[in-house]
Structure formats: C-alpha cells, structure tokens
Amino acid sequence: MTGIRLTAPAPGWAIDADVVVVGSGVAGLTAALRCAAAGLDTVVVTKARLDDGSTRWAQGGIAAALGEGDTPEQHLDDTLVAGAGLCDEEAVRTLVTEGPDAVRRLIDTGAHFDTTDGGDIALTREGGHHRRRIAHAGGDATGAEISRALVAAVREAALQSIENALVLDLLTDAEGRTAGVSLHVMGEGQHDGVGAVRAPSVILATGGMGQVFSATTNPSVSTGDGVALALRAGAEVSDLEFVQFHPTVLFLGADSEGQQPLVSEAVRGEGAHLVDADGVRFMTGQHELAELAPRDIVAKGITRRMHEKGAEHMYLDARHFGAAMWEQRFPTILAACRSHGIDPVTEPVPVAPAAHYASGGVRTDLRGRTTVPGLYACGEVACTGVHGANRLASNSLLEGLVFAERIAADIAETRPPRTEPAAVADAGEPVALPAPEARTAIQRAMTRGAGVLRSAESLATAAAELEALHREAAADAEAGGPAGAGGPAGPDGAGGAKAVVPGVDAWEVANLLLVSRVLVAAARDREETRGCHWREDRPDRDDAHGRRHLVVRIAPDRTPVVHRTETAAFPPVRPSD
Numbered sequence: 001m002t003g004i005r006l007t008a009p010a011p012g013w014a015i016d017a018d019v020v021v022v023g024s025g026v027a028g029l030t031a032a033l034r035c036a037a038a039g040l041d042t043v044v045v046t047k048a049r050l051d052d053g054s055t056r057w058a059q060g061g062i063a064a065a066l067g068e069g070d071t072p073e074q075h076l077d078d079t080l081v082a083g084a085g086l087c088d089e090e091a092v093r094t095l096v097t098e099g100p101d102a103v104r105r106l107i108d109t110g111a112h113f114d115t116t117d118g119g120d121i122a123l124t125r126e127g128g129h130h131r132r133r134i135a136h137a138g139g140d141a142t143g144a145e146i147s148r149a150l151v152a153a154v155r156e157a158a159l160q161s162i163e164n165a166l167v168l169d170l171l172t173d174a175e176g177r178t179a180g181v182s183l184h185v186m187g188e189g190q191h192d193g194v195g196a197v198r199a200p201s202v203i204l205a206t207g208g209m210g211q212v213f214s215a216t217t218n219p220s221v222s223t224g225d226g227v228a229l230a231l232r233a234g235a236e237v238s239d240l241e242f243v244q245f246h247p248t249v250l251f252l253g254a255d256s257e258g259q260q261p262l263v264s265e266a267v268r269g270e271g272a273h274l275v276d277a278d279g280v281r282f283m284t285g286q287h288e289l290a291e292l293a294p295r296d297i298v299a300k301g302i303t304r305r306m307h308e309k310g311a312e313h314m315y316l317d318a319r320h321f322g323a324a325m326w327e328q329r330f331p332t333i334l335a336a337c338r339s340h341g342i343d344p345v346t347e348p349v350p351v352a353p354a355a356h357y358a359s360g361g362v363r364t365d366l367r368g369r370t371t372v373p374g375l376y377a378c379g380e381v382a383c384t385g386v387h388g389a390n391r392l393a394s395n396s397l398l399e400g401l402v403f404a405e406r407i408a409a410d411i412a413e414t415r416p417p418r419t420e421p422a423a424v425a426d427a428g429e430p431v432a433l434p435a436p437e438a439r440t441a442i443q444r445a446m447t448r449g450a451g452v453l454r455s456a457e458s459l460a461t462a463a464a465e466l467e468a469l470h471r472e473a474a475a476d477a478e479a480g481g482p483a484g485a486g487g488p489a490g491p492d493g494a495g496g497a498k499a500v501v502p503g504v505d506a507w508e509v510a511n512l513l514l515v516s517r518v519l520v521a522a523a524r525d526r527e528e529t530r531g532c533h534w535r536e537d538r539p540d541r542d543d544a545h546g547r548r549h550l551v552v553r554i555a556p557d558r559t560p561v562v563h564r565t566e567t568a569a570f571p572p573v574r575p576s577d
Helices: 026-037 072-082 089-109 142-156 225-232 265-269 295-309 319-329 331-339 395-414 438-450 456-479 504-525
Strands: 004-006 014-016 019-022 042-045 160-162 165-172 178-185 193-198 201-204 243-250 273-275 314-317 349-358 361-363 375-377 429-431 550-554 560-564
Touching: 004 165, 004 225, 019 026, 019 178, 026 042, 026 142, 026 201, 026 395, 072 089, 089 142, 089 395, 142 395, 165 193, 165 225, 165 504, 178 201, 201 225, 201 395, 225 361, 225 375, 225 504, 225 550, 243 265, 243 295, 273 295, 295 314, 295 349, 319 331, 375 395, 438 456, 438 504, 456 504, 504 550, 504 560
Parallel strands: 004 429, 014 193, 019 042, 019 201, 042 160, 201 375
Antiparallel strands: 165 178, 178 193, 243 349, 273 314, 314 349, 550 560
C-alpha cells in the first residue's frame, strides 16, 4: 500500500456486499449481472445514472468474428497489427475466441442489433479491419442500445445500485486485502454524503480519462477516477502513454473544450472520404487501407495535412451517401451535425482529432485481477494487454464483455470471505487537494504537451506545469490557507482565493492531476513513436528497446515510478503465478 488517500470525511454510513462494481457501462453491468447470477450479493456504484456512462456514446459497434468467412484468427491478426507490436497475444486470443459467444449472450440479455433482410446480424467495416465484422444497432447508436439492454436487465434482476456516487478510495483490511470502497453520494436519498460499500471484491469499471484533455469525445464523468484510486491503493498501471485520438471528431472551433461530437469510423467504413479544403483525398497512398487505416495512422495523416495547409481541421466528405442513407444509417451523427449548422447531405463535415480512448490503464491478468488482492478492473479503466499501442476500432465493447465475464467467473470460483476494513485514519496521509480551478490548467497543459504531437520539449513543459500544480496544492495544504496562498500561481492562473474544501470538484481535479502526471512520466520515458504515441523528435519505431510495456506505480512520496517489462508480455500480477 502507498499510504495515500484523498482528503475526505470518514464514511458516515456503510452497506455490506460480496462484490461492489464501480461503473455502469458494458463492462460494469455485465460483471454485475454475472456475479449476481452466481449468487453473489452485488452492489453497483455509478457516478451519474445507470445509463449515463461512456458506453451509451459508442456509435460504431462491437467487433467480433460473426460473419461468413471471418474467423477469430483473422480478427486476432488485425488486432495485433493495430497494436503495433505491444499486444499481449494470449489476451487478444482470449478476446477474439470468446468474443462471438459473448456477443450472443449479450443478445440473449436483450440487446437488439441491426439485421439484414435475411435476418442475419448486419456487419460493417471500420479502420484496421480487413473484413466486415462490426455489429451495430440503431444505425449509429450501438452503445445506447447495449446500455439500454443491460440497464433493463439490472433493474429486472433487482440489483442494488447507488447512483450519483463518486468513488473515493479503496478500503483494505488489516492484511492489506481489498475490503470495499469509500464513496460520496451527490444529492439526497437513502444514502448521502461520504459512505462505504464493504466488500471483499471490488471491480473497477469506471471508464476512461478523456477529461485530462481540453477536447475529448468522453463524457464529463470521465476523469480517471478508477486509475487514480488504483494508483493510490498501490496498484500498477501500464501503457498510459497510449491515448487514442479519434481522427474524425466534429470540429466546433479551436477554442472548443469539453465533450465533442464524434463522427463514427463507420462513416468511413461505408465509403466517406477524408479531403482537404481543396477536395483532395490525402490518405490515398499513405496506407493500403487509406481512410480505413488504423486510427493512429489516420489521426497522424489528418494532423500532418493540417500542418501542411496551415488549417485547423480537415473534412469528411460523404455527400454521395444521399439523404436516405444518412437518415437511416447515421441518424445520430446527422442530427449532431445539423444541430451545429452543418448538413452532411450537402456539404463536407469539418473534422479534427480529439482524445478518445485510453489503451492503457490498471494492469490486469486474464482474469481481470490487478496487483492488489481483491481488486479487479475491466473495460477502459483496465490494461489487459489486448490493445497494445493502439486499440483496433470497436474492440473496446467486446473487451468489456469478455473480461467482465472472466472476472465474475473468478470471483464466483474463489468466493473470498468478508473482512473488516481498517480504519480510514490508518490508511496514511491524505492527498493535498488542488483548487477546482486547476482543472482547466491541467487540461491545457496536457493538450499542448501530451496531445497528438509530442516531443521531449513539449512533455517536459507539461511535466513542469503539472508539478507546479502538485507542489502548490501541497504548499496550500501545509499552510492550511486558501488556494494559491504561500506559493506561485499555477499555469493559466490556476489557484484562487477560496480554501480548497473537500468535495466532488476538488476530488475530480486531484484524480485528473494524478493521472496526468503518470501519463506524462510514461510518455517522456517512451522515446520512440509507436501506435498512438507520436514523438515528433523520435519519429521511428524502436523495436529493439520499445517492445516493452511501461509499468508505473506511485511511491509513498507521491512520485511516479516507471519501469519497463522485460518482454512485450506482461509479468504476472501475483508473484506466485
């Protein structure tokens, strides 16, 4: 254990369970349903409403070898290529072989996918895939349909859930084993304020951390809470430097911040072209798949062309689809574009890359176990080894399904006994909370220094800005005075006149700052370009030294400690394995 925890009141209420699942996307709800089906007393904790996570924003679909002529082996090959030499092949093989049946079980749960006239699942193609293997629902509303089906199943099973709850820290017993989580419930209800769910098994399914950047496709709840909790608990994270920037996000202006509308890769899968302001297709000749190259290649292609042309965005041209296809196949995207004054039926859509998906996260084994006994992780918060240096399109929903089921099976098999959590006061010194206004400073530092284009200089600047915010928070806490007192103002004027009071805004910023510092530390250590980590000053891939994972933990003095694995495979999470 690190002896690090958030500054927060002691839990004022508690409930007991066998399993607590933190998150309500495809991974969290699948794990909860499987655990409950095994007879385990299961509680779901979610930051907003049950149906308000990242899953419902997924447009394109879920990848699996379901089509005629397709095989798991072909799906494996495409995944390994996209992962740029860093996928754990055993993890990928697990994903692609168990994936088709996992999708069928999802259908049995109540999810309805689009079908052909003959009644088969309709499949499309996305970047990096050599076959049509993307199952979709509602045209471009796959995530919303999956979320609907799983939420309905959870409610039908009468699973206990705690909504509008921000998870704070892991609780452990006297032996250092998982004993639950502390959390803060926002608003009035049966539970309110800081409390605890005491359980010997904790499943993190908290989604991503896109909010560390100024512009992202992630919802506002994606503040890296699960990764931050795991780091404070002493867990290892891996591959955090590999942040996938979606190539085609609706461009709303250079100063736009927060969640941005996604223009699904499936639009390109159906034949849309990327063009510059002169109408020239610039991806042709850059890759055999042109616009359907893996996302890192397309994002780089767009960014290079933007630099060449001195432009802030490129265009996605799908006017040849016609109104009927737009309305039937991509109604969600069509509505989003039109709401911003753009009609893709008659004009090209302005697009630019934005932060989309974290390929790295809390390091797990094939059973979802982390390096902390009793703590599991699945979905975007986890690093299973499946995605390597760059996630293959639409593998994320499948990974959530497959590894959530594996976690539930492991807990059902081991059934660890409930133990008493140690007193919160015994968990060590609390983290100094940054001022809530530091959120913007963190996002701008990360966007400038650790965005699509990175260099030693840009990353060093980002690290210095983040360290200044970290030191300022520590100095303020030590002085016991208002934010900004007793030290220099942070970047972009962060630090204000108010004392930093423990609360949701401050806790989220503390999580963002911790995750950002670890991400930048890993990005500075990886002195090569690989997958979605693009170093301008190190443009080549270095297989002799770079085919290694960067594993990071937080030392008791709050500094990130980075070490490299010996091979492209992960070491075991348990010394005895």
